[in-house]
Amino acid sequence: MTTAQSLTPAWIEDITIEQLENDPHQVYERLRAEAPIAYVPQLGLHIVSTRELCMEIAKDSENWPAVISPAGGRTFGEGAILNTNGPEHQNLRGMVEPHLQPAAVDGYIDDLVRPFARERLAAIEDNGTADIVAEYFEPVSVRSLGDLLGLNDVSTDKLREWFHKLSVSFTNADMTADGEFANPDGFIPGDEAKAEIIAHLDPKIDHWIENPDHTAISHWLHDGMPDGQTRDRSVIYPNLYVFLLGAMQEPGHAMGTTLAGLFSRPEQLERVIDDPTLIPRAVGEGMRWVAPIWSAAVKVATDEVTVGGVTLPAGSLVMLSYGSANNDEHAYDAPTRYDLDRTVIPNMTFGGGVHACAGTYFASAVVRIALEELFETIPNIELDPDHEVSFWGWGFRGPKELHVTWEV
Template structure:
């Protein structure tokens, strides 16, 4: 029996990418129960679905260095922080982290987020209804990161468009039996976005090379470089694409998800509105409940290894499903339910090990401030039950729409 057939229960081959995008939870629940390490032909790699195994692999960067999924590699190109290791990874972390350290974030985050959040709320708070994802969550999320990066001259709508197109490309992961992309045209949106990004940012890079400023991209160009030298565009752009996708969508999805979770527990929503100090805990539970980055981190085995009872040869690719790990029944009671009062157990929303998300504190602060402003302005917010909550995605997951209403 071959490794692939041994690690692939027959029912896995019947799962379609469309089903995964619509609702990955039943699929991953069965994986955790029957095949916590399983080869998924549709993706061309193994999925690791339990919290224990995700933790084990994420912490072992020596034997499990980071790589990138085929679709991710096609989207970002070479040189992205997601698939760097060793000295290269430390260099790239040193490039992006200074603006994201808690001590730095605390100096600018209020001025970065609150004025825009208040402006967005003023635009619709007298309407009595909104799709809160489109009107508030995504705009606040993309504006915060865009301004931090130095893209204040890019419209909020264009930033949203870029991250949606990059997401379409990154999650275009369906593979054929011979290892080719099943839908090569699915990368067209991402290619269009990247062409626009380069056209807009290239002149800015020319300016920042001669005139450094406080923005993150300017810092990426200069910090740690020898006198008179700057980092090349071949380093800047792949990592800019990573930020414009993952770092832009994560706070917006986390906001919408936290609201959806609180709407499922009206008593807990009321407590959070009455006591804003609970928002941080509410957000942490929201991101555990539905992880914004559900399945994205990929590792490669440096040697033959047995994981979860499955022996994998050297070179095997495994995708760590952090969203599944956060819903693991062996770690959490009733994990698919939102519960502000559940015992606090560390989750894998932001990954683990040396490749844990560098923007953890920044993203959490954006969500916290945005919800503080929302609940202050619209304390009687409630879900509009005439509309379903439209969650979507297996790689990145969050509500595409979340209709709310309130009395004016």
């Protein structure tokens, strides 16, 4: 039998998590060419790297139900939406989606995002320089979601701290040969964040149970439940952790990635600043160019299956690498080049199938508004030549810092 493990090239055994976090592109380019489905011992699962195979598996929820990576399961716990299928998954989608439907988002998004975006820009516009990720993009991203959820009493800095700590935990993916976590202490930051979240949220949940309001978590507790009943905290917390990580991280990284891409094409940046209607297209290309959720979705084979010419036994875990799929040479010309004028081809930034990201419209709207306000307030923004653009991450990817300057 030809299996992914028997076909795995020897060089894959030398891949390190550090290497993937610093720059996954070289590794995944080679995987797409030599082993589109490859068993990676360091992760304890198979990597799927081409767009065609990622789309094929993502759309087949019957034969490829969702599971969660070992590090993801350790971070979020049982009951996270990423790890559910069938009626349970439909129930959780019904819990989280009402606030994220386009009609609902259009009704609140401007009031949710613009005032805080303008406040942050007013605080920095006279400085002439900034790390725009730390001083604007991440704050706008976390504040927007935090206020939607009902965490308006949690500081912006604390929200950023929580999502960074959860990210450290979720991406602590290195496994030993016997299937144990290579760095158990890597989960400590995430555990600290979760303890703080529970301590802060438990009294609020007590209040929302008796006094429901318009906030998302309050609706999670009550919507779809029989009269007099609310969802258990064991349902709320794992999914809150998913939102506090993915839904807070993704818009901020997408903002940074889009601006970094436009900096690589100055003439395109000028066009977007002059014509804000181009911002959605610029954002779409930015999120294709460097997917904020680069490699996180995991599926399991229900039966022995042959995919991409490789036979996998029942129970095989595969990780769909959306960032790699979005840079597949067979789908995109010069995929590692940012290009506003690229022919639009559907990408996998927000996943696919029944587990496609529920917050696609919300996240895109937050990014759009943040960039509209930035370019309106600081139209002469430039990349600081004294700092390189430093991307980081393999599960989640975006600029760690993005130093910019402008004339005051």
